[in-house]
Amino acid sequence: MIILGIETSCDDTGIALVEGSQKGCRILSNPVSSQIKLHAPYGGVVPNLAARAHLENIGPVLEEALKQADNPEIDLIAVTIGPGLIPSLLIGTNFAKALAYRWQKSIIGINHIEGHIYANWLINQTIDFPVLGLVVSGGHTQLILMKGHGQYKLLGETRDDAAGEAFDKVAKLLNLGYPGGPLISQKAQKGNPQSFDLPRPMLQTKDFDFSFSGLKTAVLYEVKKKNQGKSSRPRPRLRRDRGISKAALVSNNYINDMAASFQQAVIDVLITKTIKAAKEYRVKTVLLSGGVAANQELRQQITKKIKKELVKAKLYIPSPKLCTDNGAMIAAVAYYKKRPTLKQSWSKVEAQANLKLIA
Numbered sequence: 216m217i218i219l220g221i222e223t224s225c226d227d228t229g230i231a232l233v234e235g236s237q238k239g240c241r242i243l244s245n246p247v248s249s250q251i252k253l254h255a256p257y258g259g260v261v262p263n264l265a266a267r268a269h270l271e272n273i274g275p276v277l278e279e280a281l282k283q284a285d286n287p288e289i290d291l292i293a294v295t296i297g298p299g300l301i302p303s304l305l306i307g308t309n310f311a312k313a314l315a316y317r318w319q320k321s322i323i324g325i326n327h328i329e330g331h332i333y334a335n336w337l338i339n340q341t342i343d344f345p346v347l348g349l350v351v352s353g354g355h356t357q358l359i360l361m362k363g364h365g366q367y368k369l370l371g372e373t374r375d376d377a378a379g380e381a382f383d384k385v386a387k388l389l390n391l392g393y394p395g396g397p398l399i400s401q402k403a404q405k406g407n408p409q410s411f412d413l414p415r416p417m418l419q420t421k422d423f424d425f426s427f428s429g430l431k432t433a434v435l436y437e438v439k440k441k442n443q444g445k446s447s448r449p450r451p452r453l454r455r456d457r458g459i460s461k462a463a464l465v466s467n468n469y470i471n472d473m474a475a476s477f478q479q480a481v482i483d484v485l486i487t488k489t490i491k492a493a494k495e496y497r498v499k500t501v502l503l504s505g506g507v508a509a510n511q512e513l514r515q516q517i518t519k520k521i522k523k524e525l526v527k528a529k530l531y532i533p534s535p536k537l538c539t540d541n542g543a544m545i546a547a548v549a550y551y552k553k554r555p556t557l558k559q560s561w562s563k564v565e566a567q568a569n570l571k572l573i574a
């Protein structure tokens with residue numbers, strides 16, 4: 216069965232062709248058109264600009280996906296319907312519906328978070344349940360228990376900022392640019408994670424929730440302290456004056472050390488809570504996914520910790536390219552869902568900004 220997967224929930228236009236069979240899912244093509252350069256000057260994604268770029272890119276990305284896969288006969292169209300930015304989601308869903316109408320194919324709407332989790336089924340044929348999924352992206356930080364395909368229980372989630380959002384905001388504070396995750400992790404490689412004593416929010420709480428906004432504020436206070444120490448006379452306060460100004464004499468070492476300390480604080484909380492949940496629910500497999508799962512330090516540290524503390528459990532992490540948004544992960548979810556009939560399929564495809572994985 217060949218599935219066309221379409222992803223446009225944020226700032227990546229991803230279209231993939233995935234072959235699903237008893238052996239699992241195989242990627243035939245998975246091109247992604249990134250909008251990083253477009254949004255970088257604004258320090259974050261501008262929804263209407265993102266939608267315009269999706270509109271421009273979606274046709275060529277489809278052509279590329281079909282070409283790379285040698286134009287196979289498509290059986291099913293899968294498209295992200297939420298959660299995400301409505302202007303972006305509307306482009307993908309409308310495009311998918313038009314294709315389904317033109318080609319007379321069934322269409323299925325997919326939850327983006329489910330897509331991140333199922334990126335793991337693109338690299339593994341069999342995954343033993345019960346599964347604990349840690350989804351860490353720009354919009355979400357959730358610990359999800361799965362007893363079988365499509366059976367989800369939300370164990371915990373962030374009460375404020377998502378982990379990726381915290382990376383992006385701290386990068387902005389440090390004047391590093393957008394998106395922050397890859398830039399912080401680059402700087403962190405050259406820094407000392409013990410340089411700053413940053414908080415590990417909610418590390419010891421009994422629940423499986425997270426909080427990252429206090430950590431971001433702790434970085435902001437450190438940066439302000441540093442700025443005040445360096446300037447000989449007070450500067451007038453501007454509303455947008457929240458990062459390190461060009462005038463401030465912060466060294467590269469300071470930025471590297473702060474990036475490493477911040478990154479380590481996030482990693483400590485993510486790993487501690489994941490291991491605690493995995494032990495309590497006696498899971499057989501831990502799945503890491505979402506854009507932050509592309510972080511090399513997180514990947515290395517969680518691999519080491521799980522080997523040591525959860526001897527019987529397996530850990531899977533998709534390749535960095537499959538951690539960030541792409542069409543193949545959306546197609547993978549569709550393969551494991553009940554295939555809709557052509558007649559039913561249209562009514563359920565509607566973009567929803569706040570779509571929940573667990574109703």
Ligand code: KG4
Binds near residue numbers: 505510539
């Ligand atoms: O999953 P994703 O591509 O889009 C969302 O669904 O949000 O995740 C994007 C997020 C951004 O916040 C980005 O800064 C973060 O993932 N990210 C990283 C890394 N690569 C991307 N965070 C930390 N380290 C990375 N290497």
Ligand code: ZN
Binds near residue numbers: 327331352353506540
């Ligand atoms: Zn995502």
